[in-house]
Amino acid sequence: MSQIMGQPVTEDADGPAKPLLGIEQLGKRFGGFVALDTVDLAVPQGQRLGLIGPNGSGKSTLVNCISGTLQNETGSVAFNGERVDGMPAHRRARLGLARSFQLPRPFRSMTVAENIRVPLIYTVGARAGFHLTSSELEDRCMEVLSLVALQDKAGKNPFDLTQVEMRKLELARAMAAEPKLLIADESMAGLSHSEVEDIVALLIRMNERGVTIIMIEHIMRAVMAFSQRLVVLVSGRKIADGAPADVIKDEDVVRAYLGT
Amino acid sequence: MRTPLFTSILILIAAALYMAFRYLGNDYLFFAGYVVLQYIVIATAWNILGGYCGYVNFGSAGFFAIGVYCTIFFYNIGQSPGDVFPDFMLTPMGWIFPLPLPILIVLGGFFAGLVGLGMGYLTLRLRGVFFAIATLALAVVLETFVVNWPFVGGSRGAYVIPPENIPVFGTFIQYLFVLMLLLVVLALAAARLIERSRLGVGFATIRDDELAAETCGVPTLRLKLVATAVSGALFGMAGAPFPFYIGYVEPNSAFNLSYAVNAIAMPMIGGTTTWIGPMIGALLLSTLQQVVTVTISSAANLLITGLLLIGFVILAPKGLVGLWQGWTGRSAKP
Numbered sequence: 001m002s003q004i005m006g007q008p009v010t011e012d013a014d015g016p017a018k019p020l021l022g023i024e025q026l027g028k029r030f031g032g033f034v035a036l037d038t039v040d041l042a043v044p045q046g047q048r049l050g051l052i053g054p055n056g057s058g059k060s061t062l063v064n065c066i067s068g069t070l071q072n073e074t075g076s077v078a079f080n081g082e083r084v085d086g087m088p089a090h091r092r093a094r095l096g097l098a099r100s101f102q103l104p105r106p107f108r109s110m111t112v113a114e115n116i117r118v119p120l121i122y123t124v125g126a127r128a129g130f131h132l133t134s135s136e137l138e139d140r141c142m143e144v145l146s147l148v149a150l151q152d153k154a155g156k157n158p159f160d161l162t163q164v165e166m167r168k169l170e171l172a173r174a175m176a177a178e179p180k181l182l183i184a185d186e187s188m189a190g191l192s193h194s195e196v197e198d199i200v201a202l203l204i205r206m207n208e209r210g211v212t213i214i215m216i217e218h219i220m221r222a223v224m225a226f227s228q229r230l231v232v233l234v235s236g237r238k239i240a241d242g243a244p245a246d247v248i249k250d251e252d253v254v255r256a257y258l259g260t
Numbered sequence: 261m262r263t264p265l266f267t268s269i270l271i272l273i274a275a276a277l278y279m280a281f282r283y284l285g286n287d288y289l290f291f292a293g294y295v296v297l298q299y300i301v302i303a304t305a306w307n308i309l310g311g312y313c314g315y316v317n318f319g320s321a322g323f324f325a326i327g328v329y330c331t332i333f334f335y336n337i338g339q340s341p342g343d344v345f346p347d348f349m350l351t352p353m354g355w356i357f358p359l360p361l362p363i364l365i366v367l368g369g370f371f372a373g374l375v376g377l378g379m380g381y382l383t384l385r386l387r388g389v390f391f392a393i394a395t396l397a398l399a400v401v402l403e404t405f406v407v408n409w410p411f412v413g414g415s416r417g418a419y420v421i422p423p424e425n426i427p428v429f430g431t432f433i434q435y436l437f438v439l440m441l442l443l444v445v446l447a448l449a450a451a452r453l454i455e456r457s458r459l460g461v462g463f464a465t466i467r468d469d470e471l472a473a474e475t476c477g478v479p480t481l482r483l484k485l486v487a488t489a490v491s492g493a494l495f496g497m498a499g500a501p502f503p504f505y506i507g508y509v510e511p512n513s514a515f516n517l518s519y520a521v522n523a524i525a526m527p528m529i530g531g532t533t534t535w536i537g538p539m540i541g542a543l544l545l546s547t548l549q550q551v552v553t554v555t556i557s558s559a560a561n562l563l564i565t566g567l568l569l570i571g572f573v574i575l576a577p578k579g580l581v582g583l584w585q586g587w588t589g590r591s592a593k594p
Contacts, residue, residue, distance in 0.1 A: 067475055088481070089474035099475055107468040109533070118465055121458050123477030131458070177477060 018081045020045045020212050021066065021181055025075035028061055028236075035061040037236040038075065043181070048207050049214045050227030050244065054256060058236040059216050060102060063185050067099040068092040080180065093119070094127050098179030102186045104170040106158035112169055113154040116141045119177035127178075144176045148202060164195045171202065181212045188219055196222050224248075232256070267449045274441040282434070290437045292550045294505060297440040298498050299546040302519065303526035303538035304447040305494030309487045310524065311532030312460065314467030316392045319379075320523035322399030323492045325406065325514040326375055327368030327499025332412045332509060334359050334367060335420050361439060361501060368500030369493040375402075376492020380485040387470075396520075403515040417510030420503040436501055447494050451535035454490075463487060518562055522546070525569040531581025540580055 019042035028036040036058045043049055053059050064070035066077055068089030077085045084092050098119075107115050120140055125132050132140070145151045148168040153161060161169060167187050174182055184203060188196045200222050207213050217223045223230065223244070230244040234256040240247045247253060261269075281289050302320065309315050317323075337344050338358030345353050359367070375398075383394045407415045422432045429435040454460045462483045465473035473480050503509045522545065530541025545568065549561045576583050 069471060069475065088479070090477045090479045093475055093477040101472065101475075105469045105472040107465050107472065109464055109468055114461075118461060118473070118478065119476040121461060122479075125458075126477060173476065 018078075019043055020080060021214075022078040023062075023066070023075070024078075026062070026065060026072050026077065027074035028058075028065055028070065028072050034236050036065065036072070039233070039236070039238050041231065041238065041241075043212060043214065045180075045212055046207070046210060047212055048204070048226055048228045049212075050223040050230045051214055051216045051233065052218070052220075052223055052230065053233035057233045059233055060185060061236075062233065063099060063183050063214075063216065067097055067183060069099075090122070093123050093177055093179075096178070096180035097183075098123075098174040098177045098181070099183040100167075100170040100174045100185055100187050102189070104158075104166045106166065106169055106173075108158060110158075111154065112150060112156050112158060112161070113141050113145065115158065115169060115173055116144050116176045119173055123177040140176070144172050147175065147205075148172045164191055164198070167191065167199065168202070171199070175206060175211075179211060181214070182206065183214045183216070185216045186218065187215075188217060188222055197225075200226050220248075263449060263453050266452060267445065270445045270448060274445055278434075278438060278441060281437070287431055287433055290431075290433045294433065294437050294440055295550060296543060296546040297437070297444050298502070299522060299526060299542040300444045300539050301440070301447045301494055301498040302523050303530070303542040304451050304535065305491050305498065306523040307527040307532055307535075307538040308451060308454065308463075308494070309491040311527050311538070312454065312463035312467065313484060313487045315484070315487070316388075316524070317395045317491070318392045318520055318524070319395030319397075319399040320495060321515045321517065321519040322395075322402045323372045323376065323495030324499040324502075324519050325399075325402060325511075326372040326492075327365075327496035328502045328509055328514040329406055329412050330368040330371050330496065331364045331500045331503045332418045332420065334364055335503065336411060336418065361435075361504060365439065365443070365497050365500040369497035372496020372499070373489045373493030376488040376490075376495075377485055379492070380488035384481055384484060399515060399520070403511050406514075407511050413510065415511060417508055417513075418503070419508050422504045422507065432504070436505055439501055440498075443494075443497055446497075448535055448539060450490065450494070451538075455535055459483065459486065518565075521562060521565055521569075525565045527579070529568055529572045529579055531579030533578070534581055537579050537581040544580075 021041070021043040023039060023041040026036055026039040027034070039058075039062065051059055051062070061070065065072040065085075068084070068087060068091075072085050075085075076083060079092065079095055079097055082095065084095065084097075107118065110118075117137055120132060120137055124140075142151055142154065145154055148171060150165060150168055150172060153165060158166065158169060171184065171187055174184075188199050191199065196219055203213055203215060203226060215223070215226055217226075227244045229242065230240070230247040231238060232240040232247060232250075232253050239252045239256060240250045281293060302324065305323075306317060306320055309317050335358065341350055341353050341357055379395065379398055383391055386394050406412060412418055424432065426432050426435045429438060454463070462473070462478045465476065465478050466480050466483060470480050499514070502514070506513065526541035526545050527538040528541070529545060530539065531537030545565060548564065552560050552564060572579060578585075
């Protein structure tokens with residue numbers, strides 16, 4: 001069971017442990033539009049980080065550059081002490097980087113259980129260097145689904161799921177890869193009050209098992225309940241970084257959100 | 261069912277089919293049957309890239325023609341080794357050439373697979389309709405290349421004289437028929453193996469959502485290259501015996517549009533998500549075409565294919581297999 005949610009922390013013997021995720025001077029442009037402008041961010045192992053910012057501030061671009069969906073143009077991304085920029089997304093996934101998408105992207109022609117099997121085969125199996133047997137796959141698949149309470153929907157088509165179930169499937173598929181770092185990109189947009197609490201509780205449970213989590217979210221209630229540290233992006237720049245309670249009182253942040 | 265058992269059953273069915281045709285003793289059956297079998301291989305080859313991965317290949321005729329012209333190339337070397345090799349090599353080359361047909365099939369598969377791999381590399385950034393256009397362009401480029409290559413006949417075409425009779429099989433067409441039967445067994449066993457393996461899961465994720473597949477750890481580029489290479493190789497193997505079947509090949513017949521159209525229509529009509537779909541589509545459509553050619557007119561061939569394709573795309577987009585699964589309420593793979 002413990003394998004499902006992250007690996008134990010192995011600290012370097014010499015000196016303080018490096019951050020799990022180290023982003024330095026990260027830049028990304030789309031034509032003349034600067035989406036990310038020299039962003040620095042270090043995330044230590046085990047942290048729950050909230051990332052907020054107005055629409056178009058570069059949050060999703062940052063996620064894409066970390067996960068390898070996009071390649072950054074300047075700066076560097078290091079994961080677990082290893083440079084990962086330039087590396088294709090599937091290799092980053094095997095190193096322990098997982099993400100969910102803002103709009104759920106299930107594999108349409110597969111059942112819920114088969115969706116979960118994909119990262120088990122291609123990330124967990126490939127990382128371990130051996131193939132899981134079909135009964136092992138089945139067991140792990142049901143374990144992951146029971147974490148998000150989708151075990152009864154295992155044989156269903158993703159299209160038969162409700163909106164919140166679809167989001168849970170998206171998170172479950174990311175979790176099945178046994179990540180060290182999970183990035184949840186607006187996994188609560190459009191959900192009801194109780195559903196949001198459901199997902200926040202789920203993310204905190206995962207964090208307690210040792211998974212470092214970056215949560216991108218607009219719903220401030222969820223952000224405040226979840227985050228140990230809060231980072232604010234505006235126009236591709238990091239304008240605040242610190243304890244959530246301090247950050248939301250920060251003048252720049254208030255100005256960015258409310259205008260002057 | 262395990263793959264060895266499945267393959268054995270396929271071989272038994274193939275043997276029974278051959279014996280039945282032999283018993284009927286009509287060479288025309290073998291001539292017509294060869295074409296049907298050839299289309300089963302072609303439809304299966306297309307489906308590995310088009311059905312499993314969702315990459316629509318309009319250049320099927322190009323890959324088929326690579327097999328065809330690979331055979332012509334090596335056959336021509338065998339015909340006049342003195343023109344190709346220096347004198348001191350003539351004796352050892354005399355032992356090798358002329359190459360037997362099974363070797364030519366392997367070579368055709370190899371070169372077509374290689375071109376498939378190359379095409380995969382060049383077009384890997386293209387999706388949807390742009391990929392389709394690129395494959396069509398590849399076929400045109402290859403045809404132009406062959407037209408301007410005198411050694412394989414250029415636009416005049418090339419003759420291949422098949423031996424009259426052959427031991428064990430009797431007439432040469434029976435030998436060709438058996439070889440094509442074996443290729444059908446190979447193609448179907450390969451398609452079924454892929455479908456049920458981790459590779460098949462990876463292919464399906466590429467078809468559904470390539471971006472999500474990458475983040476789940478699927479090496480999409482590598483899998484696409486495997487698909488283009490395997491698909492190309494099967495096309496080439498289907499094409500390699502063709503010159504011996506037809507006797508005279510010119511670019512227009514080898515690069516014929518009907519291969520590209522049929523390669524798409526047959527899996528679409530049969531159903532693209534399983535190995536059995538392309539086979540059913542090829543059996544039905546190709547047999548129908550053979551019957552129509554004899555009874556009505558050879559020109560009505562593609563018309564019927566086109567009409568059926570339109571009908572199926574509109575009314576039954578999952579093909580006959582999809583219809584069957586709908587009726588029986590089963591979505592599990594057969």
